[in-house]
Amino acid sequence: MEGGNRGLFDYGPPGTALQTNIGDAWRKHFVLEENILExxxxxxxxxxxLKTSGHVDKFADWMCKDPVKGEYLRADHLVESVLESRLSRGLNGPYKDSPKLEEAGASEYHNTLAKIDNYDGPELRELIKRLDVRNPDGNGEVNxxxxxxxxxxxxxxxxxxxxxxxxxxxxxGQFLNFKKLLGYNQGAMPFASASVGKAYRNEILPRSGLLRVREFLMAEIEHYAVESSIVDNETLGYFLGRVMLFLLKIGLLTSYGWIECVGCADRSAFDLTVHSAYSGSPLVVKEVLSEPVRVEEWQAVLEKKLVGPRFKSDAKAILTSVEALDQTALEQLATQLTEKSSTFVELTSDLLAISKVTRTSNTREYSPNVIEPSFGIDRILYSLLEQVYWHRPHDAARAFRSVQVFSLPLAVAPTKVLIVPLSAQPQFMPIAHKLSARLRSLGISNNIDSSSASIGKRYARNDEPGTPLGITVDFDTLADGSLTLRDRDSMNQLRGSEDEVIQAVKNPAEGIESWEEISRRLQPSQTAMRT
Amino acid sequence: MEGGNRGLFDYGPPGTALQTNIGDAWRKHFVLEENILExxxxxxxxxxxLKTSGHVDKFADWMCKDPVKGEYLRADHLVESVLESRLSRGLNGPYKDSPKLEEAGASEYHNTLAKIDNYDGPELRELIKRLDVRNPDGNGEVNxxxxxxxxxxxxxxxxxxxxxxxxxxxxxGQFLNFKKLLGYNQGAMPFASASVGKAYRNEILPRSGLLRVREFLMAEIEHYAVESSIVDNETLGYFLGRVMLFLLKIGLLTSYGWIECVGCADRSAFDLTVHSAYSGSPLVVKEVLSEPVRVEEWQAVLEKKLVGPRFKSDAKAILTSVEALDQTALEQLATQLTEKSSTFVELTSDLLAISKVTRTSNTREYSPNVIEPSFGIDRILYSLLEQVYWHRPHDAARAFRSVQVFSLPLAVAPTKVLIVPLSAQPQFMPIAHKLSARLRSLGISNNIDSSSASIGKRYARNDEPGTPLGITVDFDTLADGSLTLRDRDSMNQLRGSEDEVIQAVKNPAEGIESWEEISRRLQPSQTAMRT
Structure with missing residues (x-):
């Protein structure tokens, strides 16, 4: 449900359960199985x-205001939609207030659309002017x-x-905690951290339902790899495989159209480096080397005997300043001192000597590269719903009614089991309630539908919210305690004791057994066709 | 870990797992077992x-600025800390720049402290002035x-x-969705909704670690009860019992000191009523009555034959306005029409008749009362850590080392199992890794400690992060596949096959079996004392 502000959504009970289940599956698949530090x-x-990371200065989209309508439009989306619209109306079709679209123009349009994500503000400005792009709502010029x-x-x-x-x-937040995480991992590399939580982007114009929103659930992994591009590619490949296994597990197989649900980015050492530089507290790995190496570096030697008398009470401040100089600053200062143009508090080469020295080191420090698989949970949820949706047509011969089905896998379905007492007669309800409570105590969500509709109808209307399994309580249950278990997708029905049926719900929910495997050990239901 | 802004925290890996596990336990205990709509x-x-709910105008604390220091202080906390400090220094003790505290003064101080939560701004101002309350940091007067x-x-x-x-x-957010939730619940009352998520309060002065923060995880239930105070009290009593069972489940037994972790509030029908009034879309339950009732209400009858010709094109607008009048407005207008002082577009009593009529109704509408159990997950987490912490002293005779223990229950412990290979020798590691993977696939978090420390030492250092169970891989494992299972709190050790030991981890994690019950079916370990 979308609230009063566009791009901000409330999830109702089934959506909340689905989102929670996808998040839990993600945590189990990555954090638990991969031993990632969450x-x-x-x-x-x-x-x-956020200033250091560049977000305060650069995390922006370009927007155009339509001064007449008072509307704000995202510049790249505006160009995209106008050009696509012109193309769809055909090469020679007219469009309002613009010349006809000729062959050469169409070719340029296709080129522009292919590169639309890469234009900066001045380029978009030039495009809008030259191609006479206007607000489709009213055809007004935009600023x-x-x-x-x-x-x-x-x-x-x-x-x-x-x-x-x-x-x-x-x-x-993960990068900032790098040193603590490295310590928690006892200094061992490589390792990965992860976070699942809300992130926010004040989009200029939210659109496409859950696909471009202002508040969304992100699940991000930061894998800290040693600094080698070969290893990075191996890591990327590994994660692409793990991502695919995860998407298969929650039921996402193929995609209609194209929407970015998961991005696997190589962030190199950028973030760790800029935060190190800002804070002065280096986010680096200190590696003990099996063989010592020789390191060449700039070294500053202050002639304390001369500096003390000359600068008196300032001498200590000068010493501190010199000690704080990094390799780049030392190299610059070395040149300045040689050229006798130093402005460094009148320090001259007799007081401060800077030279290149070689020392033997048993450790090396490096900023690890970061590989980042980043998941948009809401986009995954939306794509999953789109994909598992299908229509089962009416089939009079087999007594199937026409019904919409969401074939959500058991692992993520909001409600796992529908319990269907044959009728609302009092003898069936205590059994249904006892069964419901037993399943709940095992963590298996379920609903009882005790309405007067036929069993087939009650099953059918629970196929739409994607409830994967149904259990019928009927006269045979009263006689011998046996229950019928029904599979949403195949509509096949099996019969077993209460313990057998509960096990046949629990095992697939935990990913231990499939419906096919269960079909081999339980009896087909004799009452299946009567629904 | 507290970030750069006070009152905003990052949870590290054990804290994150503990918070997630408490949230999961909450969801299972309330949402799943109680069938609450999340x-x-x-x-x-x-x-x-938030304007309608009163938060924009009234969700405020009173603060005082120390104009010299530039500090902002929460007024009630300032008065509280100054009075407590004076009292603790004794009745006759001196305090800076103030007269001695006499018997009568002390008695007033105690009274004031008892009511400190109830003072409004002007009262706090009067107290601060009369009792000469100053900023303890510098003793300056405050605005x-x-x-x-x-x-x-x-x-x-x-x-x-x-x-x-x-x-x-x-x-x-839950109140706004009331009508959709009622529909989702097929119109049946009572029912409850719940939400688990972040909430934010820009505290004037965050303090006490996780106890007063600016961003926190809330778990809230809104139980919509029929409008009867007797039922409300029953509902409150029921939830107090459920809350207690939940706190016992996660290991919170008693409290040292006093901090509000869970509040069970009776919000009456306030929120639903104000949102109904603002939106014009009543958040009410429509109940079908078994016996029809007679309802007396104001009814407006417009003489359309006269209104049409007199107001012409405005007639429709007048009709719409009259139809939109609620009972209160109708009653007022009826008086005005009688007194012939109406300003309602020159409507007179010949055009508009308003009278009290009695009609028979088969339904009644009411705004349900709301009982709200509200949980501060971070406060619960903090209190839990404080409570389960204890010290096991050194005991040379039984070879116990001195160690800090967090006795977190298996249900919420960040890491459930520590796997301890007898040594880092290559024959033990494949078994440890296989066991680890098998436990992970069952959703049971675990770590392998393959360091060279003694088994006893490795167990001891995992007692502090609260890992409840340990499994040793030793020479007997190589011989017959058996493993030793160790309980953190009793330090008792049992021996069994891999399957038996895994079952003995899984059952208590799911709340099915206790350590005592497992002790009865597994053998005591013969190697227990050698650690």
């Missing part, structure tokens, strides 16, 4: 973190594109002077 | 919702209290004119 970081990271930062901004604490942003991704 | 609502609800709204405010969309707030509770 973090739960604040959604309001410190402002300097030139301006950048719009996608982060929600607020202030923290009572002073109203401290800015804070809702995080646009979970990754930064 | 929602996942946006954390950025529409602004009019009079001003209200500070606790919601984080941002803007949504590109126009920067649309305010939006991070939700301070999950409840409002």
């Amino acid at each position: 973090l739960n970081c604040t959604t309001l990271p410190p402002e300097p973190v 030139p594109p301006t950048p719009f930062n996608l982060m929600f901004k607020s202030t923290i604490g009572p002073s109203a002077a401290a800015p804070v942003y809702l995080r646009p991704e979970t990754a930064q | 929602l996942n609502c946006t954390t950025l609800p529409p602004e009019p919702v 009079p209290p001003t209200p500070f709204n606790l919601m984080f405010k941002s803007t949504i969309g590109p126009s920067a004119a649309a305010p939006v707030y991070l939700r301070p509770e999950t409840a409002q």
Whole structure:
């Protein structure tokens, strides 16, 4: 359900259960099976973190205002939709207030559309002007594109002077904790961290239901790899395989159309490096080498005997400043000192000597490369629903009614079992309630449908919310305790004792046994066709 | 780990697992076992919702600024800490810049402290002035209290004119969906909804670690009860029992000190009523009555034959306006018409007749009362850690080392099993890895500690993170496949086959069997004492 603000959704009970189940499957598949270190970081990271990562300055889309309508449009989407619309109306079709689209124009349009994600503001401005792109709603001209930062901004604490942003991704919180995670992993490399949580992007114009929203559930892995591009590619390949296994597990097989649900990015060492530089606390791995290596580096030697008398009480500050210089600064200063143009508090080469020295080292420090598989859970959920949806047509001969089915796998289906008492007569209900409670205590969600509709109709209307299994309580149950178990997709029915049927629900829910395997050990139901 | 902004925390791997496990236990105990309708609502609800609920105008704490220090202090906490400090220094002890505390003063202090939660801004101002309450940091006088709204405010969309707030509770999203939930529940009452998710409060001065933070995980139930105070009390009593069972399940038994972890509030019909009034879409239950009742109500009858000719094109608008009048407005208008002082578009009593009529009704509409058990998961987590922490002293005779233990129950412990190969020799490791993978596939988190420390030492250092069970792979395992299973709290050890030991881990993790029950069917380990 979409709320009063566009791009912000409420999930109802089945959607919530589906989202929770996908998240749980993700956690089991990655965090548990891969032994990944999971973090739960604040959604309001410190402002300097997002400044350092580049999000405050650069995490923006280009937007155009239609000054007449007062509407804001995302510039690349505007160009895209207008060009696509012109193309779809044919090469020689007219379009309002513009010349006819000639062969050469069409070819340029296709080229532009192929590169639409890569244009910056000035390029989009040029395109909009030259191709006379206007707001499709009213055909008005739009103002030139301006950048719009996608982060929600607020202030923290009572002073109203401290800015804070809702995080646009979970990754930064993971990077900040790199040193603690490395320590928790006893210094061993490689390893990975993960986070599942909300992220926020103040989209200019949310659209396409759950596909472009302003608040979404992200599941991100940051895999810290040693700095070698060959290993990175191996890691990427490994994760692509694991991602595919996960998507198969939750029932996502192929895709209609194209939407990015999972991105596997090579973030190199960018984030760890910029945070190291800002904080002065290097996010690096210290590796003990089996064979010592010789390291060439710049070294500063201050002539303390001369510096002390000359600078007196300032001498200590000078010493501290020199010690804080990094390799790049030392190299620059070395040149300045040689050229006698130093402005470094009147330090001259007799007071400060900077030279290249070679030392033997038993360790090496490096910033690991980061491979990032990032999952948009809401997009996965939406794509899954789109994919598992099908229509079972009416079939009078086999007494199938026309019904919409969501073939959600047992692992993620919101309700696992529908319990169907043959009728609302009092003898069936206590058995149904006892069965329901027993399944719940095993963590298996279920509903009882005790309405007066036929069993077939009650099953059919639970095929739409995707309930995978049904259990019928009937007169045979009263006689010998046996129950009928019905499979949503095949509509096949099996018969067994209460314990057998519960085991036949529990095992597939835990991924231990399939319906086919269960069909081999339980009896086909004799009452199957009467529904 | 607390981030750069106070009151915002990152949970590391054990904390994240513990929080997730408590959330899962909550969901199983309430949502699944009680068949509660779970929602996942946006954390950025529409602004009019929080305006209507009163949060925009009234969700504030009183704060005082120390103009010299530039510090902001929460007024009630300031008074509380200063009075407590004076009392603790004794009746006759001196305190800086204030007269001695006399008997009468002490008695007033105790009274004031007992009521500290109930004072409004003007009362706090009077107290601060009369009792000469100053900032303990520097003893400076503070400015009079001003209200500070606790919601984080941002803007949504590109126009920067649309305010939006991070939700301070999950409840409002649930109330807004009341009609959909009632429909989902097929109109049946009573029922309950629930949400687990982040909520935000921009505290003036966060403190006490996880106990007063700006971002926290809430789990809230809204139970919609029929409107009768007797039933409400029954419902409250029922939930108090369920809450207690839940806290016992996750290991929280008693409390040291006092901190509100769970609140069971009677919100009456307040929220549903104000949202109904604002939206004009009544959030009510329509109950079909077994016996029809007679309802007396105001009814407006417009003389269309006269209104049409007199107001011409405005007649339709007048009709619509009259139809939109509610009972209160009709009653007022009836009086005005009688007194001939109507300003309602010159309508007079010959055109519009308003009278009380009695009709027979087969339904009644009512706003249900709401009972709200609300859980602060972070506070529960913190209290749990505080409570299950103990110290096992050194005991040379029984070879126990001195160790800190977190006795977290199996249901919520971050890591369920520690696997300990007798040594790092290559023959043990494949068995340990196979066992680890088998447990992971069953959803049971585990770690292998293959360091060279003694088995006893490795167990001991995993008692602190609260790992409840340990499995040893030793020479007997090589000989007959048997494993030793060790209980963290009793340090008792049992021996069994791999299948037996895995079952003895899985059953207690699912709440099916206790350690005592397992002790009865497995053999005590012969190698127990050698650790």
